[in-house]
Amino acid sequence: MEEYKNIWESFVQGMDFNHKLIKKDILNSWRRCKINNVSLYDFDGNILMQPKEKNRYVLKYLPEYKEAPYKEFCNIVENLELNISIYDKKAKLKYIVNYDDIYDDLYPQIGYFVDASEEVIGTNSTCLAILENKPFMVIGPDHYKYIFHQFSCVAAPFYNEDNSIAGTVNASFVHTSVNNDTLNVVYSLARLYESLILKREVATKSQEQQKDNKVKDQKERYFTFKDILGQSECIYQTIKTSKRAAAVDASVLIYGESGSGKEVFAQAIHSESKRNRQHFVAINCGAIPRDLIESELFGYEIGSFTGAAKKGKEGLLEYASGGTLFLDEVESMPLSVQVKILRALSSASITRVGGLKPISIDIRLIAASKKDLEEEIKKGNFREDLYYRINVIQLNIPPLRDRREDIKPILDYYIKAFSYKNQININAVEEEYVQYLESYNWPGNVRELLNIIERSLVLSENGLIDKKVLPPIIKESYTIAKLKKDFNQVFDKPLPKDKTLLEIAEEVILERVLLEEGNNLTNTAKRLGISRPTLYKKIRNSNRLNCK
Numbered sequence: 001m002e003e004y005k006n007i008w009e010s011f012v013q014g015m016d017f018n019h020k021l022i023k024k025d026i027l028n029s030w031r032r033c034k035i036n037n038v039s040l041y042d043f044d045g046n047i048l049m050q051p052k053e054k055n056r057y058v059l060k061y062l063p064e065y066k067e068a069p070y071k072e073f074c075n076i077v078e079n080l081e082l083n084i085s086i087y088d089k090k091a092k093l094k095y096i097v098n099y100d101d102i103y104d105d106l107y108p109q110i111g112y113f114v115d116a117s118e119e120v121i122g123t124n125s126t127c128l129a130i131l132e133n134k135p136f137m138v139i140g141p142d143h144y145k146y147i148f149h150q151f152s153c154v155a156a157p158f159y160n161e162d163n164s165i166a167g168t169v170n171a172s173f174v175h176t177s178v179n180n181d182t183l184n185v186v187y188s189l190a191r192l193y194e195s196l197i198l199k200r201e202v203a204t205k206s207q208e209q210q211k212d213n214k215v216k217d218q219k220e221r222y223f224t225f226k227d228i229l230g231q232s233e234c235i236y237q238t239i240k241t242s243k244r245a246a247a248v249d250a251s252v253l254i255y256g257e258s259g260s261g262k263e264v265f266a267q268a269i270h271s272e273s274k275r276n277r278q279h280f281v282a283i284n285c286g287a288i289p290r291d292l293i294e295s296e297l298f299g300y301e302i303g304s305f306t307g308a309a310k311k312g313k314e315g316l317l318e319y320a321s322g323g324t325l326f327l328d329e330v331e332s333m334p335l336s337v338q339v340k341i342l343r344a345l346s347s348a349s350i351t352r353v354g355g356l357k358p359i360s361i362d363i364r365l366i367a368a369s370k371k372d373l374e375e376e377i378k379k380g381n382f383r384e385d386l387y388y389r390i391n392v393i394q395l396n397i398p399p400l401r402d403r404r405e406d407i408k409p410i411l412d413y414y415i416k417a418f419s420y421k422n423q424i425n426i427n428a429v430e431e432e433y434v435q436y437l438e439s440y441n442w443p444g445n446v447r448e449l450l451n452i453i454e455r456s457l458v459l460s461e462n463g464l465i466d467k468k469v470l471p472p473i474i475k476e477s478y479t480i481a482k483l484k485k486d487f488n489q490v491f492d493k494p495l496p497k498d499k500t501l502l503e504i505a506e507e508v509i510l511e512r513v514l515l516e517e518g519n520n521l522t523n524t525a526k527r528l529g530i531s532r533p534t535l536y537k538k539i540r541n542s543n544r545l546n547c548k
Contacts, residue, residue, distance in 0.1 A: 004141040005149070012040060025132055026142050029123040031425045033144040035416055038122045041146050047120055049093065049112040057112065058099045069196040074098065076192065080185065086193065087126050087155075088167040091117040116170075121145065125155035129168045133157060135187045139178055152178040156190035169193055222280055223267040229413055230406035234398040238265070245393045246272035251345075253390050254368040256397035259447030262368040263328060265397060270324040275364055278323030281316050286332035294337055298344075300353035317350050321361040330367040330390070331376050335383065342386045365390060400442040400449060407437050410446065411453060415465070418454045427463035436467050439481040440474045475516075483512055507542050510535075 003021065010017035011030055019027060055061045064070045077084045077097045084097040093114045116126040122144030128136040135156035141149050155168040169190040171182065225239055245252050246269045256262045263282060270280045288296055299315030317325060327333070333341070344350045345365060349358040367390045376382035400407070411434065419426050433456070442448055452474070459469040467475065510528070517523040525535040 004139075008141045008149075023142075025128060025136070026123060026138070028423055029118060029128060030144050031423075032118060032420055033122045035419045035425065036119045038119060038144060040144070043121055043145065043147070047113055047115045049096070049114050054096075054099060057093055057096045057114075059095045059097050060099075062095075073193060073196050077189065082171050082182075082185065083173065084186075084189065085112060085170045085172070086167060087116055087170055089130060089165050091115065091127050091130060091168075094167060122148075124148075125153040126168050126170050129155035129157050130165055133165060135183055135190075137178060137180075137183050150174070154178060154183050154186045156183070156187040158190040158194045166194075222271045222276075223264045224271045225268045228261070228264060228268060229410045230403060231409055232398075232403035232406050234403050235406060238395060238397055241393070241395060242269055243272060245269055245395070248393075249274075249364050250392040251364075251390045252366045252393045252395060253373075254366065254395045254397065255370075255372075256368065256395075257370055257399050257443075257445055259445035260397045260399055261446050262370075262397060263326065265395060266324070266326045266366045266368065269366060270326075270364075273324070273364065275323050279320050280324045280326065281320035282326040282328060283316055284328045286329035290334050293334065294340065295353050297337065298340065298350050298352055301355040312352065315350065315352060317344060317361055317363060318352075318359055320363050323363065325363045325365050327365065327367040327390075329369065331369045331371045331373060331382060335381075338383045338386050342383065342389060345389055400445045404438050407449065408434060410449060411437065414450055414453045415457065418457050422454070422457060424457050424460070425463050426457060426460065426465060428465070430464065430466035433465055433467050433470070436470055436474055436478045439478040441477065479512060479516060482516075483509060506538070510538060510542070514539075 007017050007022050008030075009015075011027075049057055059065055059070060059074055065074065074097055082098070085093060086095040086097065088094050093112060093116070096112055113121055115121070116124055118124070118127040118131070123138060123142060125136045125138045128138065135154070137152070137154045139152045143149060143151070151172060151174060153170060153172040155170040157165045157168050160166045169186055171186050225243060228235070228239055230236070242265055252266075252269065254262045254265055256265075266282070267280060270276060283297070285293065295313070295315070297315050297317055299313050299318055301312045327341075340350075344361065347358070348362065349360050351358050373382050373387050373391070377384050377387060411429070415426055415429065418424075437449070437452070444451075452470070455471075456465050456469045460466075510524075513524050513527055517527065521532055521535055525532045528535065530538075
């Protein structure tokens with residue numbers, strides 16, 4: 001155990017150690033904790049179950065305990081003299097099976113955690129069992145947090161009928177003498193929990209409850225305003241207007257370039273609206289074939305056309321009823337369909353293709369376009385009456401090039417996110433790398449920036465992200481921006497009489513590229529498209545250049 005403690009100390013101090021002496025999964029967890037700035041020595045006491053909250057989590061105090069399967073499970077656990085708790089698939093506390101008063105004495109140093117996720121309490125068996133999809137044991141110094149080094153924990157996942165993880169059975173100990181026998185017992189309890197309780201819970205859910213749960217799961221995946229990163233005044237004002245739009249049920253028209261985050265704003269509005277417990281249905285009007293878009297939007301009745309489903313099909317407008325309908329690239333919608341959309345919005349009803357009976361709908365419409373719809377109206381591509389119907393509240397999402405001060409916050413956030421996703425440890429980001437990003441015009445906006453950040457992580461070496469990993473187009477953009485400044489500085493002064501303007505400009509370009517390439521002649525010649533001897537000759541004949 002002392003050896004593991006020394007390994008932990010070497011890791012937190014950034015010293016070398018033999019990686020073979022520690023489990024790979026434990027080491028990867030430590031790395032993620034470090035990236036996510038998980039504290040080594042303390043934690044928020046609010047994530048512990050307070051002693052007064054026993055009635056909320058302790059199974060024998062809950063109504064479920066009166067039912068035979070729960071009571072049977074508790075009786076089995078009590079005979080094992082183990083401290084067992086149940087966590088859900090998100091590492092949130094669900095039940096404490098046999099409450100041990102010893103934790104009242106140890107509180108607040110240690111106790112039952114209501115949230116056992118890695119980013120909250122660091123390396124532990126519950127989060128690793130979920131992440132690695134297998135039983136897991138974390139002993140003493142395996143924990144990332146020093147305060148847990150005198151404790152051990154064991155967890156085993158249990159599964160839904162589709163083999164997805166439903167949660168874990170967890171055992172914790174106020175000592176470090178845990179062996180594989182304990183792991184086997186906890187594994188057996190997880191299987192027992194599956195057979196006695198989990199299948200019963202699934203079987204007793206009504207179809208309506210399952211539908212509600214599906215909607216709730218979808219809701220959890222929607223973006224919120226907290227997900228929109230930035231500190232610029234223009235993005236602040238856009239968010240401010242969006243929040244006002246979320247408070248009402250009026251139609252919203254979002255303008256923005258490709259990749260600027262139109263759907264992110266649409267989802268955020270939905271998430272903060274009174275419809276947030278219902279469906280958010282996104283339709284890219286430019287991605288659906290013109291001959292299918294009407295049946296996709298409005299649905300169809302039995303036998304309405306060749307190839308139609310035998311039972312007919314519900315359309316997306318009908319499916320979105322009660323929630324929010326998001327029409328992206330609305331400018332691509334055929335005029336014939338625009339007429340029907342306008343009628344549906346005006347009458348709050350639709351008629352399926354091949355059908356006669358109107359079906360009532362209740363939707364909140366958010367539309368988005370990357371083209372000026374007023375110009376499209378003049379060209380005859382968009383109906384003016386539909387434009388006024390959807391353009392009640394208008395949002396204009398600024399392109400990334402107009403809010404360059406937001407690049408750094410976005411970079412900082414997604415380095416952590418992509419590091420966790422790709423299991424890559426990043427220790428530092430070169431300052432010049434950030435300058436390169438801030439000089440680029442980002443025609444693909446935030447979507448392009450995120451692609452570049454993830455690419456940079458994958459190509460990085462030794463935990464450092466530097467300019468070497470950037471694609472040529474961003475490097476050249478940076479060079480051009482710097483050259484503009486260089487030229488302004490040179491031509492603001494009296495020019496030497498023995499040099500032509502072309503010769504002076506050439507020297508400025510040579511000087512800039514040499515500086516960026518660290519005076520590496522081979523790389524400089526390659527970027528300039530000339531041979532190394534030619535480059536050397538130009539340097540030698542110049543009074544401005546000095547290559548070491």
